[in-house]
Amino acid sequence: xxxxxxxxxxxxxxxxxxxxxxxxxxxxxxxxxxxxxxxxxxxxxxxxxxxxxxxxxxxxxxxxxxxxxxxxxxxxxxxxxxxxxxxxxxxxxxxxxxxxxxxxxxxxxxxxxxxxxxxxxxxxxxxxxxxxxxxxxxxxxxxxxxxxxxxxxxxxxxxxxxxxxxxxxxxxxxxxxxxxxxxxxxxxxxxxxxxxxxxxxxxxxxxxxxxxxxxxxxxxxxxxxxxxxxxxxxxxxxxxxxxxxxxxxxxxxxxxxxxxxxxxxxxxxxxxxxxx
Amino acid sequence: xxxxxxxxxxxxxxxxxxxxxxxxxxxxxxxxxxxxxxxxxxxxxxxxxxxxxxxxxxxxxxxxxxxxxxxxxxxxxxxxxxxxxxxxxxxxxxxxxxxxxxxxxxxxxxxxxxxxxxxxxxxxxxxxxxxxxxxxxxxxxxxxxxxxxxxxxxxxxxxxxxxxxxxxxxxxxxxxxxxxxxxxxxxxxxxxxxxxxxxxxxxxxxxxxxxxxxxxxxxxxxxxxxxxxxxxxxxxxxxxxxxxxxxxxxxxxxxxxxxxxxxxxxxxxx
Numbered sequence: 001x002x003x004x005x006x007x008x009x010x011x012x013x014x015x016x017x018x019x020x021x022x023x024x025x026x027x028x029x030x031x032x033x034x035x036x037x038x039x040x041x042x043x044x045x046x047x048x049x050x051x052x053x054x055x056x057x058x059x060x061x062x063x064x065x066x067x068x069x070x071x072x073x074x075x076x077x078x079x080x081x082x083x084x085x086x087x088x089x090x091x092x093x094x095x096x097x098x099x100x101x102x103x104x105x106x107x108x109x110x111x112x113x114x115x116x117x118x119x120x121x122x123x124x125x126x127x128x129x130x131x132x133x134x135x136x137x138x139x140x141x142x143x144x145x146x147x148x149x150x151x152x153x154x155x156x157x158x159x160x161x162x163x164x165x166x167x168x169x170x171x172x173x174x175x176x177x178x179x180x181x182x183x184x185x186x187x188x189x190x191x192x193x194x195x196x197x198x199x200x201x202x203x204x205x206x207x208x209x210x211x212x213x214x215x216x217x218x219x220x221x222x223x224x225x226x227x228x229x230x231x232x233x234x235x236x237x238x239x240x241x242x243x244x245x246x247x248x249x250x251x252x253x254x255x256x257x258x259x260x261x262x263x264x265x266x267x268x269x270x271x272x273x274x275x276x
Numbered sequence: 277x278x279x280x281x282x283x284x285x286x287x288x289x290x291x292x293x294x295x296x297x298x299x300x301x302x303x304x305x306x307x308x309x310x311x312x313x314x315x316x317x318x319x320x321x322x323x324x325x326x327x328x329x330x331x332x333x334x335x336x337x338x339x340x341x342x343x344x345x346x347x348x349x350x351x352x353x354x355x356x357x358x359x360x361x362x363x364x365x366x367x368x369x370x371x372x373x374x375x376x377x378x379x380x381x382x383x384x385x386x387x388x389x390x391x392x393x394x395x396x397x398x399x400x401x402x403x404x405x406x407x408x409x410x411x412x413x414x415x416x417x418x419x420x421x422x423x424x425x426x427x428x429x430x431x432x433x434x435x436x437x438x439x440x441x442x443x444x445x446x447x448x449x450x451x452x453x454x455x456x457x458x459x460x461x462x463x464x465x466x467x468x469x470x471x472x473x474x475x476x477x478x479x480x481x482x483x484x485x486x487x488x489x490x491x492x493x494x495x496x497x498x499x500x501x502x503x504x505x506x507x508x509x510x511x512x513x514x515x516x517x518x519x520x521x522x523x524x525x526x527x528x529x530x531x532x533x534x535x536x537x538x539x540x541x542x543x544x545x546x
Contacts, residue, residue, distance in 0.1 A: 094365045
């Protein structure tokens, strides 16, 4: 009985979640750049305010279990973009794991706190402040500021100030309303759907895996260039947007008609969904 | 929104605000000599729940008597021997070095909770703390905190368990304004940083939640690979108070966590 209900819930949930996942993936494409733009403006502002050599934001990527440097600013910051580190290593890892902000400097010693990243970028900072990015009680990443030009170390006030910028960044990420991790979005949606009848974790994982199976990996899908075009249209004026919507609507109606016609013309009336 | 409305926990201890801390204490003056004069921390075991402690680091002075790490299992995480005694960051060694500099005879125990598994953060902490309570540790240095409301009940239960089990938890407030557990529970000694460059200067703040301010700005600390760096943050203020507590507990072995906290408050700078 229970297994039966779970299977039914699973089937219904998969179709609902497929729809959510598709929207989220399209949303990610459409809004992804604007979220990045906000983050970039935050690190730009951070560098200016601190008069620092560099600032960067690393976000946790659950799929790869890595902290990935998403944006950076300042002359010495660019090399770090796209690099990733283990989430329990180095200063960024410590701050990410513990939520505890720190400022360090090696003004007097040969410290090697930035070693992992420094080796990859050939830039070794003399001082660093790192604060957690916290969204909904969860640490989602780390903001780092490197080498304040006017002083050898960062002060307590600097840590608090950096935290304000980190708060802005975390808010910006939340405000795009696009979960970076579609898996966790789906899981939370599913929990909300299931409510009193919460399925086992393993069942949840299966359902989420089924709903996201075709996403992300198929970068060659023709849908994505379209989503990219739509993303660029965000700045269009309302009249133009209405026109585009009408055109797409007409195209959609025609595509549906065509596919119906094709199905009828098949002698066996079989399933046409060959691409799964 | 709420984040910006919350106070910065080190704010009461910065120079321009310190006048607000002065008050007439209820017991008159308690001499530091009574509280810990002649004490070197002998017979006190201090656990550092952190990133590990480097066994051979000169700053630790050979006082690391045991090293453990929390290992995740299919069930609850367990505490296992960590004979290599590594520090994956340097932070735990920094804390141990500070404690050792104040209480040179205190025994140090490392329980490393930073590992490759991030999901069991609350469970890892719980395993480490329960282990400490059950193994005769009397002071725990905790420079970790969480703002997760989800972990609130677990942390609350554990800190009470420690308090009732005669284990003093010395816990760093988060540098980032906002909730930080377990540092905001009344059963722990919570610490933020002040800006006076002196390990023997500490302040008592009669307006909780954060009750103590200790040296935490530009502190010269031990770091990984036998190195040293200059560090700032509440997590470096915390081991200063843990070291002082070790001195008090060595001199007054019967003092409870409540009495140790009262002595720390009564001997604080005014």
